[in-house]
Amino acid sequence: MKKAILVALDYKDEDDFAMSLSELKGLCKACDIEYTKVIIQSITPTKPYYMGKGKVNEVKRMIDDEEMVIVGEELTPLQVRNLTEELGLEVTDRTDLILRIFASRAKTKEAKLQVEIARLNYELPRLAGMHEGIYSQQGGSGFRGAGETQLEIDRRRIHHQIATAKKELARLKKERQIQRQRRMRNQEEVVCLVGYTNSGKSSLMNLYTQKKVSAQDMLFATLETSTRRIRLADKKYILLSDTVGFISHLPHHLIEAFLSTLEEVKEADLILMVIDCSAKYVQKQIDVTLDTLQQLGVNHTPILYVYNKEDLPHDDLLVTRDPHVFISVKNETHIEEMEEEILRLLAQDEERVAMVIPYNEGEVYNTLKQRVHIIEESFPEDGIHLIVEVTSYYKNKYAKYIKMPEN
Incomplete structure (x- = not known):
């Protein structure tokens, strides 16, 4: 050490x-x-x-x-x-x-490329001060271009490496966009976890998933964006994404390099800002997170402020932001209240309707079970009767099954 x-x-x-x-x-x-x-x-x-x-x-x-x-x-x-x-x-x-x-934690190809781009952009202006002795004029026979310096050669090499990495990152970004478009077609709602590094985002993600993501008591334990399809208590399914933690004075090189990963946040239907309410500088950490979201161009997405670690001592005069909930991921307390708030915020575009699905169209019923919130269901002779909450997309897609109220 x-x-x-x-x-x-x-x-x-x-x-x-x-x-x-x-x-x-x-x-x-x-x-x-x-x-x-x-x-x-x-x-x-x-x-x-x-x-x-x-x-x-x-x-x-x-x-x-x-x-x-x-x-x-x-x-x-x-x-x-x-x-x-x-x-x-x-x-x-x-x-x-x-x-x-970031370099030590990068596991996926995308994360490694992002770190490489950030590192090269950091090193580029520092070349003149590195190995100063070798940056002497190298003109004449045997060198690439009369009068070209080693510094210029190294700068050109780094520019080429950055361009190559960005090209590969763009390809991976396109794949990620295709995945997002597929989710949009399936009307799967995306909820993104954001917040200060070490606030408990990954621990919250692990409450819902069998395939655990890294959750350690250290800065930047999570680097890659992890997305899991999870089921809330009322049987509604959403996609939950964990993201890299924020920190004050986050280097511009990193924000720029990780834009493709953080675009998950820009496309989210709801943001859960996980806050360590026991942190000494909790208000400043919230401000840093909001400032970083603004840098990413996230301005209108609904935010649920999730004050985690309520089991630890915290300032009684803490000024909360709305809408908010207090939870303890460690003790699994008030998780149901958080889920109710998630559902309430996601349901702002939803409408409650009655539907009747013929028994010979079980595939429609199975799709609805996976994609929408079923409030009531019964099975009389004429078909499967449902009371569901649906977005405008599903209301239009399955309009023929909607049972109009009797006058």
């Missing part, structure tokens, strides 16, 4: 600074890095070193057996180079830690 010194910027906002520092420590833990000291940077970052020259010397004096220095902001290539030269050990930043975690 590597040891590191952390350098954090004091934003002059006590909660924001404390939350950012807590996240930085969590990122170190997820990267298997032990932080030994924390140094606070209280002035505006400087262009050459990020921190003031006096602070650089302070860090240098504090180095014992640490192998790296980690800064809680994204550093410029110049700052990385200057700090590395001054301190004589590895210097990295918050964005690099997040990229390391």
